[in-house]
Amino acid sequence: MDGLNIPLNHILLVSSLLFAIGMMGLMIRRNIIFILMSLEVMLNSAALAFVAAGAHWGQPDGQIVFMLILTVAAAEVAVGLGLVLQVQKRFKTLDMDHANRMRG
Amino acid sequence: MNAQLMMALMPILVLSLTAVVLMIQASVKRDQSVAWVITALGLLLALWGAGYARGFTQPVTVLLMVDDWGLFFTTLILVAALVTLILSKDTFSPEGERKEEYYLLLVLSVLGAVVLIQSSHMVSLLLGMELMGVALYAMIAFPEKGQRPLEAAIKYLVLSACASVILLYGFALIYAATGELSYAGIGLKASIAYAQNPILLMAGTAMVLAGIGFKLSVVPFHMWTPDVYEGAPTPVTGFLATVSKGAVFVALSRFFVEGQLYEYQSLMTALAAVAIASMLIGNWLALRQENIKRLLAYSSIAHFGYLLVVLIALSYSGAEAGLIRESITFYLAAYILTTLAAFAVVASIAGEDERKNHIASFDGLFWRRPIQAFSLTVAMLSFAGIPLTAGFIGKFYIISVGIQSQLWWLITALVIGSAIGIYYYLRIIFAMTMSSGMSSGMSVNDEGEDQKNVAQDVVVSSQDVLAMLLLTMVLLLGTWPQPFIEFAGRL
Amino acid sequence: MRELIWLIPLIPLLSSVTLMLAGSRLPRLMIGIAGVGSVGFAALLTLGTGINFMANPEPFQLTLWTWMQVGSFAPGVAFYFDGLTLVMMSVITGVGFLIHLFSTEFMERDESYARYFAYLNMFVAAMLVLVMADNLLLLYLGWEGVGVCSYLLVGFWYQNSANGQAARKAFIVTRIGDTAMALGLFLLFTELGTLDIQAMVGIANETWQVGDNVALIACLLLLAGAVGKSAQLPLHTWLPDAMAGPTPVSALIHAATMVTAGVYLIARTHGLFLLAPEAMMAVAVIGIATTLMAAFTALMQSDIKRILAYSTISQIGYMFLALGVGAWTAGIFHLMTHAFFKALLFLGSGAIIHCLHHEHNIFKMGGLRTRMPVTFWSFMIGSAALAALPMTSGFFSKDQILLQAYQMPGMGPWLWLAGLLGALLTAVYSFRLVFVVFFGAAKTEPDKDTGWRMALPLTVLCGLSLIGGYFIIPVQDVFPVGSGDHPAHWVEYVSISVPLFGVLLAYLIFHTGQLKVDSLVNSRIGQTLRQFWLSGWGIDWLYDRLFVRPYYALSGMLKSEPVDAIYGLIVAINQTFNHWLSAAQTGRMRWYIVSMVFGLVVLLTLALQISPEVL
Amino acid sequence: MLEITLFYVAATVALVATVLAMTRTNAIHALIYLIVSLLAVAVIFFLIGAPFAAALEIVIYAGAIMVLFVFVIMMLNLGEKGDQQERQWLLPKIWAGPALLAAVLFAELLYVISTVEGPVSTTAVSAKEVGLALFGPYVLAVEIASMLLLAGLVGSFHLGRRYLERDGFDDRSEK
Amino acid sequence: MVMVNLILILLVGGVLALLSERVNENMPRRVALAVVLFDLVYFLIHLSGMPELTQLQAPLPDDPSTWLMHFKADWIPAFGISIEFALDGISMLMVLLTLVLGAVAVSASWTDVIVRRGFFEANLLWTLAGVLGVFMALDLFLFFLFWEVMLIPMYFMIAIWGHENRGYAAMKFFIFTQASGLLMLVSILALVAVNQSATGQWSFSYFDLLNTPMAEATAHWLMLGFFIAFVVKLPVFPFHTWLPDAHTQAPTAGSVILAGILLKTGAYGLIRFAVPLFPQAAMDFSYVAMVLGAVGVVYGAVLAFAQTDFKRLIAYSSVSHMGFVLLGVYAWNELALQGAVMQMVAHGFSTAALFMIAGSLQERLHTRDMREMGGLWQQMPRMGAVAMFFVVASLGLPGLGNFVAEFLVLLGLFQVDPWLTAVAALGLITGAAYSLILMQRAFQGEPNPKLVDQGLMDFGRREMLTMAVMMLALIGLGIYPQPILDIAQPVLQSLLEVTP
Numbered sequence A: 001m002d003g004l005n006i007p008l009n010h011i012l013l014v015s016s017l018l019f020a021i022g023m024m025g026l027m028i029r030r031n032i033i034f035i036l037m038s039l040e041v042m043l044n045s046a047a048l049a050f051v052a053a054g055a056h057w058g059q060p061d062g063q064i065v066f067m068l069i070l071t072v073a074a075a076e077v078a079v080g081l082g083l084v085l086q087v088q089k090r091f092k093t094l095d096m097d098h099a100n101r102m103r104g
Numbered sequence B: 001m002n003a004q005l006m007m008a009l010m011p012i013l014v015l016s017l018t019a020v021v022l023m024i025q026a027s028v029k030r031d032q033s034v035a036w037v038i039t040a041l042g043l044l045l046a047l048w049g050a051g052y053a054r055g056f057t058q059p060v061t062v063l064l065m066v067d068d069w070g071l072f073f074t075t076l077i078l079v080a081a082l083v084t085l086i087l088s089k090d091t092f093s094p095e096g097e098r099k100e101e102y103y104l105l106l107v108l109s110v111l112g113a114v115v116l117i118q119s120s121h122m123v124s125l126l127l128g129m130e131l132m133g134v135a136l137y138a139m140i141a142f143p144e145k146g147q148r149p150l151e152a153a154i155k156y157l158v159l160s161a162c163a164s165v166i167l168l169y170g171f172a173l174i175y176a177a178t179g180e181l182s183y184a185g186i187g188l189k190a191s192i193a194y195a196q197n198p199i200l201l202m203a204g205t206a207m208v209l210a211g212i213g214f215k216l217s218v219v220p221f222h223m224w225t226p227d228v229y230e231g232a233p234t235p236v237t238g239f240l241a242t243v244s245k246g247a248v249f250v251a252l253s254r255f256f257v258e259g260q261l262y263e264y265q266s267l268m269t270a271l272a273a274v275a276i277a278s279m280l281i282g283n284w285l286a287l288r289q290e291n292i293k294r295l296l297a298y299s300s301i302a303h304f305g306y307l308l309v310v311l312i313a314l315s316y317s318g319a320e321a322g323l324i325r326e327s328i329t330f331y332l333a334a335y336i337l338t339t340l341a342a343f344a345v346v347a348s349i350a351g352e353d354e355r356k357n358h359i360a361s362f363d364g365l366f367w368r369r370p371i372q373a374f375s376l377t378v379a380m381l382s383f384a385g386i387p388l389t390a391g392f393i394g395k396f397y398i399i400s401v402g403i404q405s406q407l408w409w410l411i412t413a414l415v416i417g418s419a420i421g422i423y424y425y426l427r428i429i430f431a432m433t434m435s436s437g438m439s440s441g442m443s444v445n446d447e448g449e450d451q452k453n454v455a456q457d458v459v460v461s462s463q464d465v466l467a468m469l470l471l472t473m474v475l476l477l478g479t480w481p482q483p484f485i486e487f488a489g490r491l
Numbered sequence C: 001m002r003e004l005i006w007l008i009p010l011i012p013l014l015s016s017v018t019l020m021l022a023g024s025r026l027p028r029l030m031i032g033i034a035g036v037g038s039v040g041f042a043a044l045l046t047l048g049t050g051i052n053f054m055a056n057p058e059p060f061q062l063t064l065w066t067w068m069q070v071g072s073f074a075p076g077v078a079f080y081f082d083g084l085t086l087v088m089m090s091v092i093t094g095v096g097f098l099i100h101l102f103s104t105e106f107m108e109r110d111e112s113y114a115r116y117f118a119y120l121n122m123f124v125a126a127m128l129v130l131v132m133a134d135n136l137l138l139l140y141l142g143w144e145g146v147g148v149c150s151y152l153l154v155g156f157w158y159q160n161s162a163n164g165q166a167a168r169k170a171f172i173v174t175r176i177g178d179t180a181m182a183l184g185l186f187l188l189f190t191e192l193g194t195l196d197i198q199a200m201v202g203i204a205n206e207t208w209q210v211g212d213n214v215a216l217i218a219c220l221l222l223l224a225g226a227v228g229k230s231a232q233l234p235l236h237t238w239l240p241d242a243m244a245g246p247t248p249v250s251a252l253i254h255a256a257t258m259v260t261a262g263v264y265l266i267a268r269t270h271g272l273f274l275l276a277p278e279a280m281m282a283v284a285v286i287g288i289a290t291t292l293m294a295a296f297t298a299l300m301q302s303d304i305k306r307i308l309a310y311s312t313i314s315q316i317g318y319m320f321l322a323l324g325v326g327a328w329t330a331g332i333f334h335l336m337t338h339a340f341f342k343a344l345l346f347l348g349s350g351a352i353i354h355c356l357h358h359e360h361n362i363f364k365m366g367g368l369r370t371r372m373p374v375t376f377w378s379f380m381i382g383s384a385a386l387a388a389l390p391m392t393s394g395f396f397s398k399d400q401i402l403l404q405a406y407q408m409p410g411m412g413p414w415l416w417l418a419g420l421l422g423a424l425l426t427a428v429y430s431f432r433l434v435f436v437v438f439f440g441a442a443k444t445e446p447d448k449d450t451g452w453r454m455a456l457p458l459t460v461l462c463g464l465s466l467i468g469g470y471f472i473i474p475v476q477d478v479f480p481v482g483s484g485d486h487p488a489h490w491v492e493y494v495s496i497s498v499p500l501f502g503v504l505l506a507y508l509i510f511h512t513g514q515l516k517v518d519s520l521v522n523s524r525i526g527q528t529l530r531q532f533w534l535s536g537w538g539i540d541w542l543y544d545r546l547f548v549r550p551y552y553a554l555s556g557m558l559k560s561e562p563v564d565a566i567y568g569l570i571v572a573i574n575q576t577f578n579h580w581l582s583a584a585q586t587g588r589m590r591w592y593i594v595s596m597v598f599g600l601v602v603l604l605t606l607a608l609q610i611s612p613e614v615l
Numbered sequence D: 001m002l003e004i005t006l007f008y009v010a011a012t013v014a015l016v017a018t019v020l021a022m023t024r025t026n027a028i029h030a031l032i033y034l035i036v037s038l039l040a041v042a043v044i045f046f047l048i049g050a051p052f053a054a055a056l057e058i059v060i061y062a063g064a065i066m067v068l069f070v071f072v073i074m075m076l077n078l079g080e081k082g083d084q085q086e087r088q089w090l091l092p093k094i095w096a097g098p099a100l101l102a103a104v105l106f107a108e109l110l111y112v113i114s115t116v117e118g119p120v121s122t123t124a125v126s127a128k129e130v131g132l133a134l135f136g137p138y139v140l141a142v143e144i145a146s147m148l149l150l151a152g153l154v155g156s157f158h159l160g161r162r163y164l165e166r167d168g169f170d171d172r173s174e175k
Numbered sequence E: 001m002v003m004v005n006l007i008l009i010l011l012v013g014g015v016l017a018l019l020s021e022r023v024n025e026n027m028p029r030r031v032a033l034a035v036v037l038f039d040l041v042y043f044l045i046h047l048s049g050m051p052e053l054t055q056l057q058a059p060l061p062d063d064p065s066t067w068l069m070h071f072k073a074d075w076i077p078a079f080g081i082s083i084e085f086a087l088d089g090i091s092m093l094m095v096l097l098t099l100v101l102g103a104v105a106v107s108a109s110w111t112d113v114i115v116r117r118g119f120f121e122a123n124l125l126w127t128l129a130g131v132l133g134v135f136m137a138l139d140l141f142l143f144f145l146f147w148e149v150m151l152i153p154m155y156f157m158i159a160i161w162g163h164e165n166r167g168y169a170a171m172k173f174f175i176f177t178q179a180s181g182l183l184m185l186v187s188i189l190a191l192v193a194v195n196q197s198a199t200g201q202w203s204f205s206y207f208d209l210l211n212t213p214m215a216e217a218t219a220h221w222l223m224l225g226f227f228i229a230f231v232v233k234l235p236v237f238p239f240h241t242w243l244p245d246a247h248t249q250a251p252t253a254g255s256v257i258l259a260g261i262l263l264k265t266g267a268y269g270l271i272r273f274a275v276p277l278f279p280q281a282a283m284d285f286s287y288v289a290m291v292l293g294a295v296g297v298v299y300g301a302v303l304a305f306a307q308t309d310f311k312r313l314i315a316y317s318s319v320s321h322m323g324f325v326l327l328g329v330y331a332w333n334e335l336a337l338q339g340a341v342m343q344m345v346a347h348g349f350s351t352a353a354l355f356m357i358a359g360s361l362q363e364r365l366h367t368r369d370m371r372e373m374g375g376l377w378q379q380m381p382r383m384g385a386v387a388m389f390f391v392v393a394s395l396g397l398p399g400l401g402n403f404v405a406e407f408l409v410l411l412g413l414f415q416v417d418p419w420l421t422a423v424a425a426l427g428l429i430t431g432a433a434y435s436l437i438l439m440q441r442a443f444q445g446e447p448n449p450k451l452v453d454q455g456l457m458d459f460g461r462r463e464m465l466t467m468a469v470m471m472l473a474l475i476g477l478g479i480y481p482q483p484i485l486d487i488a489q490p491v492l493q494s495l496l497e498v499t500p
Helices: A008-028 A032-057 A061-091 B003-008 B010-028 B032-056 B068-091 B100-118 B122-140 B148-178 B183-196 B198-216 B224-231 B234-258 B265-286 B292-313 B321-350 B370-384 B390-404 B408-433 B447-456 B462-479 B482-490 C007-025 C028-055 C083-106 C113-132 C136-154 C161-192 C197-207 C213-229 C238-244 C247-256 C258-268 C277-300 C304-324 C328-355 C373-386 C393-407 C412-438 C452-470 C489-512 C518-522 C524-534 C539-558 C562-584 C589-607 D002-023 D027-047 D051-076 D080-089 D092-113 D127-134 D139-167 E002-020 E027-047 E089-108 E117-136 E140-149 E151-161 E166-199 E216-233 E242-249 E252-277 E279-306 E310-331 E334-365 E381-394 E401-416 E418-442 E461-479 E482-498
Strands: B058-060 B064-066 C060-066 C076-081 E069-076 E081-087
Touching: A008 A032, A008 B148, A008 C589, A008 D002, A008 D027, A008 D092, A032 A061, A032 B148, A032 D002, A032 D027, A032 D051, A061 B122, A061 B148, A061 D051, A061 D127, A061 D139, B003 B010, B003 B032, B003 B058, B010 B032, B010 B068, B010 B100, B010 D139, B032 B068, B032 B100, B064 B068, B064 B100, B068 B100, B068 B234, B068 B321, B068 B462, B068 B482, B100 B122, B100 B234, B100 D139, B122 B148, B122 B234, B122 D139, B148 B183, B148 B198, B148 B224, B148 C589, B183 B198, B183 B234, B198 B234, B198 B265, B198 C589, B198 D092, B224 B234, B224 B292, B234 B292, B234 B321, B265 B292, B265 B408, B265 C562, B265 C589, B292 B321, B292 B390, B292 B408, B321 B370, B321 B390, B321 B462, B321 B482, B370 B390, B370 B408, B370 B462, B390 B408, B390 B462, B390 E166, B408 E151, B408 E166, B482 E069, C007 C028, C007 C113, C028 C083, C028 C113, C076 C083, C076 C113, C076 C136, C083 C113, C083 C247, C083 C258, C083 C328, C083 C452, C113 C136, C113 C247, C113 C258, C136 C161, C136 C197, C136 C213, C136 C238, C136 C247, C136 C258, C136 E401, C161 C197, C161 C213, C161 C238, C161 E401, C161 E418, C213 C258, C213 C277, C238 C247, C238 C304, C247 C258, C247 C304, C247 C328, C258 C304, C258 C328, C277 C304, C277 C412, C277 C524, C304 C328, C304 C393, C304 C412, C328 C373, C328 C393, C328 C452, C373 C393, C373 C412, C373 C452, C393 C412, C393 C452, C393 C489, C412 C489, C518 C524, C539 E279, C589 D092, D002 D027, D027 D051, D051 D127, D127 D139, E002 E027, E002 E069, E002 E081, E002 E117, E027 E089, E027 E117, E081 E089, E081 E117, E081 E140, E089 E117, E089 E252, E089 E334, E089 E461, E089 E482, E117 E140, E117 E151, E117 E252, E140 E151, E140 E166, E140 E252, E151 E166, E151 E252, E166 E216, E166 E242, E216 E252, E216 E279, E242 E252, E242 E310, E252 E279, E252 E310, E252 E334, E252 E482, E279 E310, E279 E418, E310 E334, E310 E401, E310 E418, E334 E381, E334 E401, E334 E461, E334 E482, E381 E401, E381 E418, E381 E461, E401 E418, E401 E461
Parallel strands: none
Antiparallel strands: B058 B064, C060 C076, E069 E081
């Protein structure tokens, strides 16, 4: 597997595009499920950047961070989906724009 | 891993153990008072552990740095957690049953905060922050009824996760630039990396700051604060305001100092902009807020703006580094104690009834619950930075540091912000002095009612004791700070 | 005796304080005894001191204590006694005593009997301090003290707000002069280093040449004070209104004593005025202008007290004229005689008013000659003295003034002519009063004639008005001696005959009606002039428009506190920010995310502004 | 060259799939696109010398976590109505602003990334190396991660249990 | 220790007063009076050992032992902060004034406050304690502490026992003074920082901070920080707008303390700190300050004239009178300074008395609107006479304290700037206008028919006694001010030597 000549900035480019797309998804979607998905996309983009940077320096740390990001994603999604269930129950909708009882 | 390391990790170990014991207890027999006792014991033990670990300060692997400074904040956070625990028992009981998970989450969240405080590495920062956060999401959404807690939790989760991703991405860029993940490593390599490619490093750092800024709720990442403060159960709000923010700020300072980020002009400019905006906008937002929890949320925005001044001062050689560290220590300690005092009162007066969070429901508190009212008054004065309170000495530190570093713009913003702040802190105090139907101090004689209220208050409740304790600490730090200053200087 | 002069002001003061504290509990008799007795005692003491002084006419000084000492500024509570002081003190205590006595009857039925005597005694005390003061600061104390007493007494019947208005006007208008005088004191102290009058004059003569500008300014400032207190142009407007007070008060304060304080001040500081000839000229011009203005106005008035008030203004104008031309002795002499006959006239008018149920309009009186003989004779004598008919006291004093004015180099004859015109007018208006009030048909019936407590002072004052001209006042050592040469005899004859001619005119116009002036009066110019003079030359109107209304307008405008608007603006700005920012807290999560991303973009942009140097 | 070609293909797939995932109206469709995207990223991991990461990406991310989503979507029983709503919510006037903002953010990142030079890596990091590091200096991280998962577990347990216990799937009765 | 005890007695006395309410609701006022009088006596006893007034030593700024009293104990050594009190002539005068007026204030609250008397008297005593601290503290940190803390009980007094608009007034009062206090805090810290960089030593002691060398521009800015804090408190145009509201809305005792004592802390601060710490800067600035003072004199008088609210009128008259103090301080010669000190004392008495009269009227008539008064003299001759006395005192009648003060100020000012003196002297005329209109509207004129048969109580024995104290004080100051001048003289002497 030697001689991987993919330029680092190309990978980072992909990752940043994923980041931006995820961010856009976060901003435009009103459905809480899609919002959580967007978060996953963004987490994934950060993971990609870490793995790429780790590879760039030839260190295992990037992959370790990636694994921890997986953990984080799992934990957050678990709680997040739990909340989704409660949202459906108490708000009768998944539209987050409706969850604006507190403001001002 | 040798024994020394284990000793140094004592608070973390104790907390983890407490979590495990709680799990076991819940699986054997669900009994929330037992769980409460176990949690309390665990936290107390961890407090002891924090003291014990002082003898063994050292870096523990690359991830954690156990030093006196961190242990002091660990202690502080454990105290805050204990206060939260006491408040949770008295005022927060969803449906009156099944709070075992809540206690477990509390312990886990504290654990996350401790990790965060002692973190010296990006990974421990991430894990600590997330552990604290994930547990908090569930704590916020813990009540089984009502939309507000849920709304608060989901907002906090989504926004916080978004901030975490930004932080992660920032670290990824820093990692790409330096090849280091530990603060010290970043500090070592940063100047070389900066010389090669300043943009990558600066962008990464800026993103990290944005992510941490979110947790500290500084402008422009502050929007979530009032909603989450309002929606969360009051003890949880208190926890969020003290433990979470305090730990994150400590982590930020570590990252800042050890990563030597104060050397970069553009970063300091950005941070100064954030600080100024926080001081002003936080106070402006609080100006006419009627809900006391939202008001405290806005005021916390301003307070972290004040604190950022100290970090910015790092980059100027005017102030001594020791003084800066002392300032952070003192201000954070004062802020945490004051906030706890405030939330202790809010929790015991307003409870979970959202209508009672309105300032108007504090009307005449002086005559109904004098101890609580006095405590809240002192807390407000401390927030406002009036002498004899801890908050004043804190502000004294910040202004001193700012002056020595000649940060005139920041000091101007601080002065303006504080001046605005006086207004809304005073509004609360004023509300407490009012009495219903008393249009003038002399015209209406409503003593009868007052006498009755006074009579009720002869019995001093546990909430009053708690309020008195916190009050004493705030006043003690304000009137006789010397021992604490010496102590902080040695950290 | 000399060491005891401090008792002279103290006794009335003590009486005053006693009456204030315990007045409501004392019987009327006691009040009267205290009020009159204290002044009488003071008069006796003055008399004793005067005899002592005449035996050994050496001025002396008595320091009670140092009032305040700040650095070199160390005015004492100290009295200075010389001939001038003696004259003034005699007038104050003597005439004062008579007026007090008169008041016991005049105020008999007033419920605030004690308060009245308390004020009056206090006034006497303050006036005595004024004339006895060794330094200008103590003089200023007396000066302000008499002002306050005047205010209190003018507004004595406080329940009528017009009286209050008049009292305030009196106080504030004189305060304008007082303030200028205070500035003069500052200037004098700053330049000369002391306020002790004798020492000051001495130093001034060493420091300044004649005609020095600083001396001129200082004298003008002092003059402003004198003008205010003595109701001279342009600050005379308060005096006619001050007639709102009880008539004995008008007699004492607004005729005999306080209003002449300005004359006293200038006479006392003549050493300074001699250094500033322009200031002297100003004094003379103000004096003569006031004389004429007030005389014309008096001619038109129908309120008996206002006629007398304008006459007072006019007569003080003569005194100013005297001072201005350097006829110091004549000025003071006129001050004294004027005190006699003007007090007489005022008390007489008080008797009329007292007996006519507070009627002030002379055209509603008439034929009182037979019904109130004492009063009639008092008025006759008083008016004769006022008009300076030969052999009356006024004749001697006024004649001297006119003659010395004539002798003044340069403007002298003109001043003399104007003075003559004034004398003519004086005779006309004073006898107009006599003829209208005491002759002709009766229009109102007096319920009685005066009692003895009123008659006695009137009689004594009649005597003084008649023989006062033969007194020799002991001021020869105080003032520089005049040239001593006399002007041509025709000047003297003219001066003598003019008042007689005036009396004749008055007789023809107002008594027999042989001289018809109706057509003259009713012509357009006549009417306009009449209105103009009646309103006191429109000066009140002018001041109202120039100062009073603008001041009210200003204070009304500022009442809403414009400065607070600045702070209101600050508050409004903060509230606006609060409003906007609170509106941004929409509670919508997507918006929060947008704001966060926006913040991130800004932060990145800022952080990427990489400057070449590393901190 | 093969690797590079593969990389571009995988990158394109990942990006397109992500964009599609973000713009779907049907949650399940979106989820499937998301899984495609994750798989494509796994390919990239493999190509840049992180095979272990690639495996985890497929097993845990695409496998475990996405399945959680599927469960929840099924539990909530989102139907056609939801799709129509989603369509209404995705009008240009809604997304134009955020898209612009995201574009600006991307532009800034692009500017940052464009300064990076050099190939991504010359040697692969083996699973062994990763393992050694993980249980060497990072052992504490593993422990803390376990606590993190515990927190997630307890949290979701608390939230989810109430959903199931109290009202089950049907909450129409509670109006 | 005497000075610490003075403060402690009041603090503890406050607690006692608070607790004594449980015994009897009339107890607190007795306790409060006893405490203040005890404090006064305690102070006088310790003063009796002092040398003759005329032989007082000039307190040297570099040698605290030359002061009348000096006390120093470590407090926060980390910053060189100590509990340092010192007493010189001026502080002594101010302390005496505070305690005497404190007793007057307690008397004013005797029947005025009917609810929560214990807490009221406690706040009153605590305010006094704070004020004493301000007058005696010579450590800048300690000074600032007292400066801020004394406001809190004052705030409570206004906010709880004030009149209809008390919330607004209390808030405005607090924000004005606190915001300006913040500027002073910045200045203090900057001064300490400058001193520290010069000497390497942290110190907040006045004695160390005098003669701190600094750049001209720095000195100007720092001086401004002190200046603003002090002139807001004084108050000086255009920072005065809190005062009419606070004074009007405060309960009588509160107004007495505010006008009688609290305003003087501003003047004291100027004399003690603002000028000596930055002599050159202060002298450069003096013209601006004097112009502000002169404007304030006239402006306050014009606004006082426009008022219909009795207390508001007095409040504006304070603005006018305090303008003289500012003029006196910045004229900075012995005459003017003596005048300023004198004005502080005399105004304390005259205004306190007027506020007490206003309070008595409000208590009897339930209004402060002068349009609803009129002719009150007839029913309450004693009150009328007393009012007349203090009105003429406040318009500067010679023979009473205020005259001495104003005359000295103007005399001193004349030597510095005659034109400004002329402007300020306008205040004498306008002062007469508003003083007399006050008298006219309330006590003179036609009696208001609504009030005629009310059976209004005239001043009683307690009130007359209180008033007599103040009247005697004013007369004493007016005809023999020498003791005050002698006490202040050495202090001013040494202060004058500070400036170039």
